[in-house]
Amino acid sequence: MSNEPRQQIYDSTAPSTDTRESRMGEGVDDRFNSKLREAFGASPFILTKFDNFMNWVRGSSMFMLQFGIACCSIEMIHSYAIKHDLDRFGAGVPRASPRQADVMIVPGTIVSKFGPRMKRVYDQMPEPKFVVGMGSCTISGGPFQQGYNVVKGAEEIIPVDIHVPGCPPRPEALIYGVAKLQERIANGESSPVVVKPYELEEFGDLPRDELVQKLADQIDEDDLVMRYNWADSP
Amino acid sequence: MSTELERAVTETVTEEELEALIGDRALARDDHKNAPGFVVRPDDVQDVLLDLREEAGFDHLSCVTAQQYEDRYESIYHLKKYADPTQEVSVVVPTSVDDPVSQTAEPVFRSADWAEREAFDLVGIDYEGHPDPRRILLPETWQGHPLSLDYDQEKPQIVTLTEHANPIQPDHRDEESDTMFLNIGPHHPATHGVLHVKTVLDGETVADVDPDIGYLHRSEEQMCQQGTYRHQIMPYPDRWDYVSAGILNEWAYARTAEDLADLEVPEYAQVIRTMSAELSRIASHMLALGTFALDVYGDFTAIFQYTFRDREIVQDILEDLTGQRLMFNYFRLGGVAWDLPEPREEFFAKVRDFLDDLPAKVAEYNDLVTSNEIFQIRCVDTGILEPEVAKQYGCTGPVARGSGIDYDLRRDDPYGYYPNLEWNVVTEDGCDNYSRVLVRMQEVEESAKIIEQCIDLLEEWPEDERNIQSNVPRTLKPDADTETYRAVEAAKGELGIYIRSDGTDKPGRFKIRSPSFHNLSALEEMTKGEYIPDLVASLGSLDIVLGEVDR
Secondary structure (H helix, E strand, C coil): CCCCCCHHHHHHHHHHHHHHHHHHCCCCCCCCCCHHHHHHCCCCCCCCCHHHHHHHHHHHCCEEECCCCCHHHHHHHHHHCCCCCHHHHCCCEEECCHHHCCEEEEECCCECCCHHHHHHHHHHCCCCCEEEEECCHHHHCHHHCCCCCECCCHHHCCCCCEEECCCCCCHHHHHHHHHHHHHHHHCCCCCCCCCCCCCEEEHHHCCCCHHHHHHCCCCCCCCEEEEECHHHCC | CHHHHHHHHHCCCCHHHHHHHHHHHEEEECCCCCCCEEEECHHHHHHHHHHHHHCCCCCEEEEEEEEECCCEEEEEEEEECCCCCCCEEEEEEEEECCCCEEECCCCCCCCHHHHHHHHHHHCCCEEECCCCCCCCCCCCCCCCCCCCCCCCCCCCEEEEECCCCCCCHHHHCCCCCCEEEEEECCCCHHHCCCCEEEEEEECCEEEEEEEECCCCCCCHHHHHHCCCCCCCCCCCHHHCCCCCCHHHHHHHHHHHHHHHHCCCCCHHHHHHHHHHHHHHHHHHHHHHHHHHHHHHHCCCCCHHHHHHHHHHHHHHHHHHHHCCCCCCCCEECCEECCCCCCCHHHHHHHHHHHHHHHHHHHHHHHHHHHCCHHHHHHHCCCCCCCHHHHHHCCCCHHHHHCCCCCCCHHHHCCCCCHHHCCCCCCCCCCCCHHHHHHHHHHHHHHHHHHHHHHHHHHHHCCHHHCCCECCCCCCCCCCCCCEEEEEEECCCCEEEEEEEECCCCCEEEEEEECHHHHHHHCHHHHHCCCEHHHHHHHHHHHCCCHHHHHC
């Protein structure tokens, strides 16, 4: 018996060798080198600004926060799920923890009780972070704008980069909004904040008006509170 | 005694018998369109309700409505029977404006616990003897009661962000026990939205559960009270149970308003309504199944995506029919917005394709989910909800039917085209998480049966008899002080609406009885003493939707 492998093993390995050779060609493996690489010549380098490079990287790999509030979250789930598949655009992995996410899609109506919690979740996200407001409720309160308990838009609490209108927006609209956000990030644009947002403040720091006096025995001085001025809301 | 009670439960109680039973305690009659109403004194509430439950068999406190008039506050207890929901009675309890104190009904019906807390929160009636008189929907520091007449919504409010205190801490300070307080939510993947569950753990066992709701309280009742009957209210029901069960919710409003204003609905429109409602039910149950699989064994890849694949098909069909994927706004008072899309054959073919594929898909789900060993270990005999407990908490829908309560308003309180069709009410006797999933999966098959029969009918319908709406006045003004409470079988259970008209084109009081709200109130019974993973499974099997819990 020789040291050569038996004939049938030779035969059986042939096809896979063929495939590999046709994929990679002969000689040294250069599978990471694209046509673009060839066009640049022998040892190419690119001169760019570090910021541009970072913006491009940020826009191309976004981790979303898994954040369901109201009706829009159903359409948001449909955007993640099959058929629409937001992952195709490098933005499809919902993270359950805000510490791992860099984009927050706000999918729904924000009411007074949830406002401080949303602010806290937003604060927990690492910088740089971006917000996509989904649906009419995050723009103005939408159909519930006149409600006694409804915050008139997400921008009253956190800065919003992209507004996607609709009640609810279709998954395609949300995907367009995310694509627009990616474009803006890649171009290094930022959104101006035009609304003075509600802040989380220590109760003791609030001006002593009638309401604060009334609640003084219910709330500790150093508890964080959010004060809503409904009359000043748009 | 038990035989006497059984007789009372099944037999029809006449108005004379009710009058005799309540006797002198009834100060006056205040009949509603759906039921006889008896006015009783605020300190007779428990007495009267107990008699109605024990002697006359009214074992379902369907809804508690609170409202303020110029001269009084009023709580209305809408009672029904699980055995026959067409038998109804209302107990009306007026209290003075200066001192709105009324006796609590909580010792008689556990479901009054949350319902009265809501009434206190929104309208401001104090319930004497209530075990837990806190606000439920609004933050604890809220000033005023928003649905009372003198509320000024321009006033500023302060809302706190504090760590919630351990609700049972004083009892557990001894050296033996070592409990841990755990906040689940309001932003948490397993809570299906913005629910906050305050949990106290003893090791891995749940020692106490207190669901904290109101993170999506969007003032739906106020919105409906500001809209006109004819057009402005209909878009809102879509947004209560937003899991694409919109059409079922629209039907609740349509049924109530049609009853209030005595509107007829053409038969052809009833068939279309029935078909679209059942499509909605399939979409809703698909999501319930997918998210339950996600909760129980974190299956984001296969089952969750399969259910969403099927939901997409249903949503496509509904979009063809209504023009919207999720918020349909398709029903009108007295009918539907428009006829089936042209060409009709194409629409029928699309629905039939879906129905033809469905049995194979259901079989696939059964292979993947219900016959999966891990799934069964997680679900069988966990989250037990005994039928008597379920009735006490006012549970309805798949949650009640999973506990063996044979209660389905489509059959028991017929509306639409259901009485003319062949289908079955699904019940399971397991009372556990597994039974609730089984009920939903079988209901998908029953819904498919109903849709198929509707399609057959619609195909044959003569062209000149396709009447989609009856004549409804452009401005609808029902007579002043007409009151009615009507319910339909929505995806999660009995969705009821109480409307009082005040003679204008907008309702004087619009109260929503939400099935998820009452189902969620039973969570404590289901999970106390169980392990913490079973709490998550039980929450998933209740299939709540926060838009409907909080409204």
